[in-house]
Amino acid sequence: MRRSLAAVALALLLSVGTAAGNPRAQLEFWTISLQPFFTGYVQGVIARYQAAHPDVAVRWIDVQPQAVDQKLLASIAGGVSPDVVNLNTEGTLRLAEARALVDMDAAVPADVRARYFPNIWASLRYSGRTYGIPWYVVPNVLAYNRTLFERAGLDPQHPPATTDAFIRDATVIKQKTGVYGFMPNVDGVRMLAVFQEEGLPILSPDRRHAVFGGPAYVALLAAYVDLYKHDMFPDDTLQHGYLGATERYAGARLGMLTTGPQFLLRVKNDSPDVYKDTLVAPAPHGRGNVLDLPTMALVVPLASRHRTEAAQFALFVTDDDNQLAFDHQVVIFPSTRKAAADPFFARGGATPEDRARVIAARELGVARDLTVVVPHSDELFRVFKDAIENAFYGRMTPQQALAWAAHEWDGRL
Secondary structure, eight states, rough: OHHHHHHHHHHHHHHHHHHHSSSSEEEEEEEEEEETTTOOOOHHHHHHHHHHHHTTHHHHHHEOOGGGGHHHHHHHHOOOOOSSSEEHHHEEEHHHTTTTOHHHHSSSSSHHTBBBBBBHGGGGEEEEEEOOOOEEEEEOOOEEEEHHHHHTTTTTTOOOBBBHHHHHHHHHHHHHHBBBBOOOOOOHHHHHHHHHHHTSSBTTTTTTSBOOTTTHHHHHHHHHHHHTTTSSSSTTHHHHHHHHHHHHHHHOOOEEEEEEETTTHHHHHHOHHHHEEEEEEEBBBOOOOOOOOOEEEOOOOOSSOOOOHHHHHHHHHHHHHHHHHHTTTSEEEEBBBBHHSGGGGOOOSSSSSHHHHHHTTTTTTTOEEEOOOOOOHHHHHHHHHHHHHHHTTSSSSSHHHHHHHHHHHHHOO
16 A cells, blocks of 8 residues: 555656646747737736646747748748747638648537637638638728718718718718728739629639639729729828728828727827717628628647647637637627627727727628638739739729739639
């Protein structure tokens, strides 16, 4: 008996020693630009996971958005891959194409996958398999300036509900006030989402051909080119895109902006007068009745030395409780259905961000990330961006630009 008790004591000592000083698995977790504002939140998530899994240690590294792709590829090539990485949809699909990520349809049991919105889980699919676990998402709402609406003779209580009305009201604002009404999302590949929001697919059903050279696509692009030529939106729209639009709106130099609700907090802090004038409404819908839903994901590189533990940690970070706690700290939205059903997302309030939270939450089940999944995406997206710029700058007609880009895509699909 004495020898047996001694053996148990030794085993316990070895177990404690392994857990406390030499974990079985050491995970490296990369996030994008969450420090310093969310340092406490992320550290809390990691601490709770380690407490429940004392044989796993997590080392957190926060990376700037512009550096994450290059740094990740260098780490994988150098044999020191991180284990869990935060990427957007485009980054996820680009690495999936390179066969560098763990297949989450295989790694995650069906009953666990069912916790996530199916439309959001499907956003991370490439060649029929899903390569990331959706984390937080940000549906767009419409923010608009009440004073500019009134100066233009528009009723602030009736904001535009469709893209046609959105363009019409933006034109009225520019003509009546001299202030631009909008900066449309037509820069570069974002025009691909505009097409889809109008019900126009990008690829043929067999995904072997680009179909955006057709008459409906040409007519839509030509309409925006015509607005551009008549100075109905700023000439720096193609260069500055969304960031330029947010700066103009915060400076009371833009009447309307489709944006994630989190932008309202920036207006509140930086431009209190504009914030007081800001009303929010659902983002205008196109004929496709679908809105783009930018999605952040957690992926596990195939080069990870601890794929099973990494996938388990990613599921923990994105579970209902942790997502809901994150959503209480910033205006983002969960990818899981139970968390989204929390009363927090149904409660209105007096502030623009309160109203935006209720509006955006209603889009979670139907909006989807409209990132186009194609092989050779870097090359094809560059071609499409060149075509759009050629059309806006008059180097090609819209028909010539889209026909050229579709031909180039067909040669590579």
